[in-house]
Amino acid sequence: MILTVTLNPSVDRALEVDVLVRGEVLRAADSHIDPGGKGVNVSRALLANGVRSTAVVPTGGAEGEQLVDLLNAEGVDLLSVPIAGRTRSNITVAEPDGTVTKINEAGPVLSDAEFAQVSKAVLDAAAQADWVVICGSLPPGPGIDAFTDLCSRLVGAGYRLAVDSSGPALLAGVAAGAALVKPNREELAEAVGAEPATLGDVIEACRRLRAAGAGAVLASLGADGAVLVDADGVLAGASPVSVPRSTVGAGDAMLAGFLAAGARGAEALTEGLAWGAAAVSLPGSRMPTPADLDRTQVRVTPDPDPSRPLHS
């Protein structure tokens, strides 16, 4: 079982418009509502592919109830911790050329007592889990010290921790010794203080995160695919998408596929890239099912050319 933790989940509303024009009334050609938040998406992708997962989410207010209903309707196994605040709604505006504009709310304040309840739920359930996967932004309220403490307790208890977050939360996961971190290109740049221009820059940045404590670094690079740096060495790969529809949740699908396939080596990276590419071809933050996956398009190479420039 893979336990996901989303400290700041959301109800995701995606609107498809012909062209996004500021200051105009736009008519949506299509719309979707999905349960949202990065760990929630990892659980949804795992479930859609027959991998057991439980999602820990703090939920509150009408949107919290809606999120629980949406997740129950999909059949996601839930550990919902009630909070006083209102779960956020995040908006995606998608254009036909694949351009996505996203507006995310800050999310409800999580009090110290609520964060302690969420942490307890995570630590209690972790014993049954092959991985504990903490994803997404930190809500207002718990400081970085509380988050660091949760990561350290999980690692200290011997659980395999994966962290997909940004800024201080990503660095907290690294410093706590998470077995895996999954930054995207911007998060990697922020973590090492340098914008990568080539594959070599990405590999160097991943090595720095490993030197700082992370066991493995899976860097997702949008259309440039992904790089895995771990104790076994370096792998890079990509999977082309002819008609990108929505990149929202692609990183979550990629991480889910990688974990589902054992989180190690070319096979796991191939699976992750296949799930990521499939998510990009689907609307909103819809997660791929086995019927959406095409592993034949994925190319993974060991020791890639470090001078290769990044495009996306």
Ligand SMILES: Nc1ncnc2c1ncn2[C@@H]1O[C@H](COP(=O)(O)OP(=O)(O)OP(=O)(O)O)[C@@H](O)[C@H]1O
């Ligand atoms: N335009 C694209 N073409 C092909 N594959 C893509 C494209 N965009 C994303 N992907 C796939 O999805 C994976 C994740 O993308 P990205 O790096 O944008 O993640 P992310 O920023 O974490 O996404 P999110 O936070 O929305 O889940 C990539 O590693 C790649 O496999």
Ligand SMILES: O=P(O)(O)OC[C@@]1(O)O[C@H](CO)[C@@H](O)[C@@H]1O
């Ligand atoms: O604000 P965060 O926590 O960084 O990201 C939240 C979010 O954008 O991430 C998911 C896609 O990865 C969406 O379901 C959700 O709206």
